[in-house]
Amino acid sequence: MREKVLPVLTVVLGILALWYLAAIPMNVREALTAAERAGAVVEGGSATERQQLPALRLVLLNPALALEGAWTQDRPRLPAPHQVAAELWSSVAGQPPGSNRSLLRHAGITLGATLAGFAIGSLAGILLAVGIVHNRAMDLSVMPWAIISQTIPIVALAPMIVVVLNSVGVQGLLPKAVISAYLSFFPVAVGMVKGLRTPDPMQIDLMRTWNASRAQIFWLLRLPASVPYLFASLKVAVAAALVGTIVGELPIQRGGLGARMLAGSYYGQTTQIWAALVMAAVLAAALVWFMGFLERRTLRAMGVPA
Amino acid sequence: MTLVILALVLWLAAWGLNGWLTRGGRDRSSLVRALVPLIFGTTVLAVWELLVRGLAVPPAILPAPSRIAQTFVASTGLLWGDFVQTILKGALSGLAIGVAAALIAAILVDRFDFLRRGLLPVGHFMAALPIVGIAPIMVMWFGFGWQSKAAVVVLMVFFPMLVNAVAGLQDTTAQQRDLMRTYGASYWQTLRMLRVPAALPFLFNGLKIASTLAMIGAIVAEFFGSPTQGVGFRIASANGALRLDMVWSAILVGALAGSTVYGIITLAERAVTFWHPSQRT
Numbered sequence: 307m308r309e310k311v312l313p314v315l316t317v318v319l320g321i322l323a324l325w326y327l328a329a330i331p332m333n334v335r336e337a338l339t340a341a342e343r344a345g346a347v348v349e350g351g352s353a354t355e356r357q358q359l360p361a362l363r364l365v366l367l368n369p370a371l372a373l374e375g376a377w378t379q380d381r382p383r384l385p386a387p388h389q390v391a392a393e394l395w396s397s398v399a400g401q402p403p404g405s406n407r408s409l410l411r412h413a414g415i416t417l418g419a420t421l422a423g424f425a426i427g428s429l430a431g432i433l434l435a436v437g438i439v440h441n442r443a444m445d446l447s448v449m450p451w452a453i454i455s456q457t458i459p460i461v462a463l464a465p466m467i468v469v470v471l472n473s474v475g476v477q478g479l480l481p482k483a484v485i486s487a488y489l490s491f492f493p494v495a496v497g498m499v500k501g502l503r504t505p506d507p508m509q510i511d512l513m514r515t516w517n518a519s520r521a522q523i524f525w526l527l528r529l530p531a532s533v534p535y536l537f538a539s540l541k542v543a544v545a546a547a548l549v550g551t552i553v554g555e556l557p558i559q560r561g562g563l564g565a566r567m568l569a570g571s572y573y574g575q576t577t578q579i580w581a582a583l584v585m586a587a588v589l590a591a592a593l594v595w596f597m598g599f600l601e602r603r604t605l606r607a608m609g610v611p612a
Numbered sequence: 613m614t615l616v617i618l619a620l621v622l623w624l625a626a627w628g629l630n631g632w633l634t635r636g637g638r639d640r641s642s643l644v645r646a647l648v649p650l651i652f653g654t655t656v657l658a659v660w661e662l663l664v665r666g667l668a669v670p671p672a673i674l675p676a677p678s679r680i681a682q683t684f685v686a687s688t689g690l691l692w693g694d695f696v697q698t699i700l701k702g703a704l705s706g707l708a709i710g711v712a713a714a715l716i717a718a719i720l721v722d723r724f725d726f727l728r729r730g731l732l733p734v735g736h737f738m739a740a741l742p743i744v745g746i747a748p749i750m751v752m753w754f755g756f757g758w759q760s761k762a763a764v765v766v767l768m769v770f771f772p773m774l775v776n777a778v779a780g781l782q783d784t785t786a787q788q789r790d791l792m793r794t795y796g797a798s799y800w801q802t803l804r805m806l807r808v809p810a811a812l813p814f815l816f817n818g819l820k821i822a823s824t825l826a827m828i829g830a831i832v833a834e835f836f837g838s839p840t841q842g843v844g845f846r847i848a849s850a851n852g853a854l855r856l857d858m859v860w861s862a863i864l865v866g867a868l869a870g871s872t873v874y875g876i877i878t879l880a881e882r883a884v885t886f887w888h889p890s891q892r893t
Contacts, residue, residue: 313730442634447652457874458867459827465851466859545740552742571748583745594740
């Protein structure tokens with residue numbers, strides 16, 4: 307553990323340093339325009355002439371002005387990390403939790419839909435896997451299509467699902483949950499099929515010599531053997547469910563992190579987009595970590611050496 | 613009503629047929645193995661068609677497959693333009709750049725152990741993040757054209773590919789590397805003759821994940837702004853006009869492109885990693 311901390315910290319600090327550096331050429335045009343308006347002398351000609359020059363050249367011509375304006379603008383092309391952090395703090399702690407401008411409320415909306423979709427999707431995935439393992443016809447007919455459907459950009463269906471469910475009167479959480487359920491369904495189904503098939507013929511034969519029924523083989527052998535596979539695919543599925551919810555929120559526009567990103571892109575509020583993005587990242591990390599936590603607890607309770 | 617009953621009968625008949633085909637060792641022939649999923653697929657399409665007609669579902673909710681096929685055939689020119697814009701320009705160029713960048717990064721990471729220990733956890737973390745969310749920012753930076761879509765795709769495919777490539781490069785035993793050293797092989801010779809071939813199964817696995825992500829990235833990025841062309845644009849605009857047959861046609865374009873790319877990667881994998889246990893039958 308200790309030998310990981312230092313390299314990871316170095317890499318993270320390196321990324322932050324790169325980020326700050328990249329903000330200088332990214333924001334140089336707006337910084338120079340603002341400085342010119344404030345009365346400073348800007349090298350590189352008039353505003354229209356500056357349009358022709360590459361950003362790096364402008365930085366070299368006006369190093370002081372570029373540095374000064376790079377990390378303090380209201381609507382930068384690339385906000386500096388501390389600006390994102392400030393926006394995150396003000397929209398999480400600076401707003402009442404129920405207000406429409408509170409990022410916590412939007413994160414809550416996204417989290418609710420993600421969990422609902424994840425629950426529906428993984429339950430359906432487990433049931434399909436059980437069917438596939440026990441029924442040869444289902445295995446041969448459904449499995450190829452399940453694999454093909456993985457290669458289809460399912461997320462593209464999101465706007466249509468939302469509109470269709472709206473027109474039959476289903477609103478609120480469910481349309482988004484349907485999309486995230488669809489995305490989390492296949493990882494779980496594929497992983498569970500693999501897991502339920504891990505017991506080798508010898509183990510199954512042993513169960514048969516004990517005169518175990520099919521149901522007993524399932525509950526006592528196949529299901530316990532599939533638990534590690536289940537958790538591995540649940541981790542993939544919960545991340546996919548979050549992506550599905552965020553994409554599903556784009557056409558709905560009733561709150562949520564996806565709606566927040568789209569609103570930010572409409573009004574040029576870059577810092578708001580970045581804050582929503584960081585929030586989504588935190589949410590994803592928390593969900594995956596929680597699945598890992600459940601995995602460790604369950605496996606330890608089952609006596610699997612960690 | 614008769615159509616609905618017909619659909620039900622057809623479903624049960626196909627179910628029975630597939631059940632019969634897979635019983636008693638008949639499923640060992642490769643013909644049956646190909647036939648069973650085909651029967652299932654056509655049955656689903658037929659039941660869909662019959663139910664939509666029998667229950668008179670309005671086309672604004674669920675168009676019948678025949679209607680989607682008609683629209684698809686009637687607007688191939690339009691859809692071809694969308695295909696070129698989104699798949700060829702956006703997704704594939706982004707996929708190529710992202711994969712190349714990830715491979716270079718993987719070799720760097722592999723050479724410096726400090727970098728590996730630092731970058732790999734970060735890479736695993738980034739691979740789980742909803743990177744699609746970066747799309748509005750990329751559209752703001754690179755404009756509405758295909759460049760912004762390619763940029764989203766690059767970011768989406770980079771980390772899964774990096775993680776797989778690094779894992780693949782680690783997949784040689786100390787004995788094998790020692791053998792290369794006794795032959796006096798240099799780092800690059802060991803890389804070329806031992807470690808890259810050993811990493812190929814991982815690389816193809818990463819490539820498969822990356823190719824599906826590339827399609828998703830290119831299409832979703834178009835929801836944030838695009839020229840009046842592209843699969844994502846077509847879906848969003850046809851959806852707004854409640855022309856669901858057009859939406860389904862555009863999705864069909866994405867599906868065909870996605871499975872074709874996936875199929876090509878699988879064939880290449882079979883040709884290149886024929887020695888790997890997972891490819892031997």
